[in-house]
Amino acid sequence: MSAREAGRRPMRRTIRGGRPYFFADPAIDKILNMVVVLGGEVWTLRERLAALEAIQVRQGSLAAGEVDAHDFSPEDEAHLAALRKEFIDSLFRVLQEQVEEAKARGAPRKPVTKPAKKKTVRRGTPAARGRQTRR
16 A cells, blocks of 8 residues: 555545435425436336246246245234334435424424415406407
8 A cells, every 4th residue: 555545534434514405496306306216116027027937937946926926924914014114214304304304493384285276357347358369
């Protein structure tokens, strides 16, 4: 190892200034992050499923329709429920971090806003006449 390499500091593992944003609205970035995480999970599952199917077909131990007809045992269902919860927690991790940061800062919660009511315009009024098209 040279003297130059010995003096090098290790790279930072965190980003200065917080999480990077690519869109004007940080919420869009969070949704994009969730979609990317989901895409990675889906692709991994597709690869694993393709490998399992190829192995089973090669070994002759998988009949057509057998996977669709399979019923899980209660133990298997409990295990899958735990894995599902872990997956959902991973998916919404970014949003949960934001909630925890807001709680730590003591930020007030935004009130839920109701959609604005549509303004009804009676026929024959000046406002309604302005919207009519001429033929």
